[in-house]
Amino acid sequence: MRGIGEGDASFGGTIHYKDHSERFAIRSHHTPFYTSLLEAIIRFVHEGRAEPPLDETVAIIRFLEALDVSLKEDRVVML
Numbered sequence: 001m002r003g004i005g006e007g008d009a010s011f012g013g014t015i016h017y018k019d020h021s022e023r024f025a026i027r028s029h030h031t032p033f034y035t036s037l038l039e040a041i042i043r044f045v046h047e048g049r050a051e052p053p054l055d056e057t058v059a060i061i062r063f064l065e066a067l068d069v070s071l072k073e074d075r076v077v078m079l
Contacts, residue, residue, distance in 0.1 A: 011025065011026050011033050012024050012025040012026050013026075062079060063079065066078075066079055
């Protein structure tokens with residue numbers, strides 16, 4: 001993951017395959033990303049509804065933690 005301090009303000013990433021790489025942009029609609037993020041935070045504060053749902057958030061966190069352990073300890077981590 002890299003951040004760009006100047007220039008292109010698009011939000012996305014790059015997927016690396018064995019023989020090539022592909023860039024992708026994350027655009028769900030015309031609203032700027034941070035505006036959508038703030039709208040989700042406001043909905044959560046007012047309605048108590050998290051986006052994504054809590055079970056998905058926990059699954060993402062578990063995946064990232066397993067990735068971290070795998071990289072630090074150079075081993076496969078089962079989820």
